[in-house]
Amino acid sequence: MDTFKRDTARLGSEQYDALIIGGGISGAWLALHCQQAGLKTALIDRGDYAGETSSSSSKLLHGGIRYLQQFQFTKVRESAMERAEFIYAAPHLSTAIPFIIPTYPDFSRSKFFLNCGMLAYSILCLGQNRLINNKAERIPRTRNINKTQLNALYDLDDVNTGGVVFFERHMFDSERMVLEILKTAADAGATVTNYVNADSLIVKDSRVLGVQACDTKSGDNFDIKAKLVINAAGPWIDGLNGSLPNAEQAPSINGFALGSHIVTRQISDHAIAVATELESDAALDRGGRHVFAIPWRGYSLIGTSYAEVESCDGDLSIKPEHVDELLAAINHGLPKAQLTRDDLISGYSGLYPLRTDNIKSTVYQGTGEYQIIDHAQANKIEGLVTALGAKFTTGRKLSALTLKVVAKKLGVSSRIDRRKLSASQYDDFLKFVSDLINDFGGSYSSETLQHLAHHYGSDARAVLALADSDVQLQSTIMPGQPDLLAQVAWAVIHEQALGLEDVLFRRLSIGLLGLDEAQLENVATLMAKLLNWDAVKQAAEVAHLSHRLKTIEAALRPTTR
Known part of the structure; x- marks a missing residue:
């Protein structure tokens, strides 16, 4: 039976336990987890699934190594464990790719110093292969390569001393990951529908009772009733939350940034982290913010640029200056690549929210922190929870933590079983x-x-x-x-x-x-x-x-x- 069908009539006629707004990675996991917890669940998205931030990443299931430079050891381990959860749920949707970090004679960029960091990283990642529970899908071990081996992969300058190779998981398409989670939620009984906008919250006596919705394809308007609404609309959460009584008492997004990527001719079959002249927020800086060049579908995927924007509702498309930044960064780090605009195939940009009191226009500030807001506590409005994600890889963790809040409010257990996604019905x-x-x-x-x-x-x-x-x-x-x-x-x-x-x-x-x-x-x-x-x-x-x-x-x- 095909359960993944648009059914706006059902949306408008049934009473749901949980209604999720937003069909990105956070909303997708929430739909699955809420349905698994025995809640009658619906999810809507004003556009298509994974149509915004969740489709605009580097397509990495990031193991958290960047947090090591910031001494955020808890985030390192969290990211590694969550990467393992994705691999367990859907091994077919990602593959291990070798990432090279070049090394140099100076101590802070030396092979010895980097290997010390990798040893700490491996200790923090202990247990990830047990979670993956599949020998063929285990994360391979880190290894060293010499100068000759590195220059055979990337023709770098003569100053390097080789490099360290570690492994990340790269998704073929992040959108398919989101879609497969949503399809699994639908198979479990959830109502999942795209192109339905939540125009406004229905509020009575300081309680949210659902949303006034519109099918943006047919123009039909209807109410969706729910005991609890979960706002998982990413950078757009304040569009609904801002209309609530006492809205100013609840946390809100105080900045936005665009991250851009370009698709170019393939420059190597190995991924590489290239140090740039761009300012970094790392506590332990190896030479500026890194840009990644990742092999993808016979091309190289290069990102991420960083540019702040004033609003989440403006033009979010990739701009010439974003392309300039990425070309300059990659040609600075890999001068012999000599990428020009003639080598470009495509590009894209994605919006993500900033939650920091000290926004710096030139510094990448993707902290990886997520936020869960119970509006009964924040601004005295019952029936609404906001779940604001930060990274694709920790979308499942955000959902699991949000479920604890939801389950307590609705009187169910938050204990759910790990499960494979519906399209992962194979043993090997x-x-x-x-x-x-x-x-x-x-x-x-x-x-x-x-x-x-x-x-x-x-x-x-x-x-x-x-x-x-x-x-x-x-x-x-x-x-x-x-x-x-x-x-x-x-x-x-x-x-x-x-x-x-x-x-x-x-x-x-x-x-x-x-x-x-x-x-x-x-x-x-x-x-x-x-x-x-x-x-x-x-x-x-x-x-x-x-x-x-x-x-x-x-x-x-x-x-x-």
């Missing part, structure tokens, strides 16, 4: 991939089958069955990439994709890889058939996505400066 992922290649290798390339296995897990066979039903669906969307038109159909039929942007950016991510007009029109034609679009609607969808692609192009290669 490597064997699952091998079996998929044996069974379908006569019709599809190994690259395509591995791609489907990593993106869909145990649902990959169902995606292939859909492809086998129509020869058109067996075609790839663009040359050089394994994505099939069958994935477009799957997204529409099974994943609540309602528009071109939903599919190409948040179900497949192929929108970041340089689609041309003919490929875009081909996808639009298939979606028009599946969603019964007329010519006017199809043209509007193409125009909307073309505008986004042109906005990205204008940032990558501005004609006037």
Whole structure:
């Protein structure tokens, strides 16, 4: 039974225990955890799932090593343990990638000093492989490489002494992680619906009773009733909370920043942390804020830039100055890469909130701190809890802590079992991939089958069955990439994709890889058939996505400066 269907009629007719606002990583885990706790749960998002901050990261399940420089040892261990929880829940959605940190003769950047730090890091991470509970998915050990080995991977200057290689987990697509958690919540009984905006909170006698909502696709307005509303709208939480009585008594966001990434020609099959001339907030500074270059889909993903913005409602698209910052940073750290604007494929920006009393416009201030607000305590409003996340990797932890508050208020237990996500129904992922290649290798390339296995897990066979039903669906969307038109159909039929942007950016991510007009029109034609679009609607969808692609192009290669 396909449980992941939009059902606004159900939203407007039932009484829920918990209503979650926001379909990013925090909201997704909350939907699953609340439903697991026996609460009748609904989740809504004003746009598409993972449409904002959760889709705009470096796609890392970060093990917390950056907190070591800040002496935040608790955050180091928390991040490592939470990374393990993600790997346990969905091994197919991420893979271990080697990260290089170059070393130099001076003591603070020496191999000896860095290895001392790595020893401390490994001690803080003890127990993570037990949580992963899968020998094949364990985090590999840190190792050293010499100068010759480093320069074979990244042609650096002659001053380096080699480097230290540690391993992170990189998601193929962070949006798919969010989606799979939401689908698992729906399988457990939650009502999960995109493109439903919470226009306002329904408040009576200092108690929130639900929200006044609008289906932004149909224009229909309706109320959603709930014993408890959980605001997990990320940087936009104050849009609802600010209208409450005594709102000024509750904590609020006091700043915003944009983090940007660019997609370039691939400069190595190893990731690297490059020290820049940008100011760092580290207590132990190895030479400025680091920028990452990470191999992704045959390209390099480079980030993150940092720029403060005044509002969460302005233009949040990537800008030429963000691209300038990243190109300058990577070419400073890797001068022989010689990246230019001709090497750029795409880029994106994401908004995240700042919660600090000392905002510095030039210093990266992503603290990794999350916040849970019980508004009964903060500003005397019952029936509302706010959960503000900080990092993708700690989204599950934020949800678990929020559930303790929710469970106490609603009189249920907060104890829930660890569980695999719905698409993780395999015992051995490597064997699952091998079996998929044996069974379908006569019709599809190994690259395509591995791609489907990593993106869909145990649902990959169902995606292939859909492809086998129509020869058109067996075609790839663009040359050089394994994505099939069958994935477009799957997204529409099974994943609540309602528009071109939903599919190409948040179900497949192929929108970041340089689609041309003919490929875009081909996808639009298939979606028009599946969603019964007329010519006017199809043209509007193409125009909307073309505008986004042109906005990205204008940032990558501005004609006037």
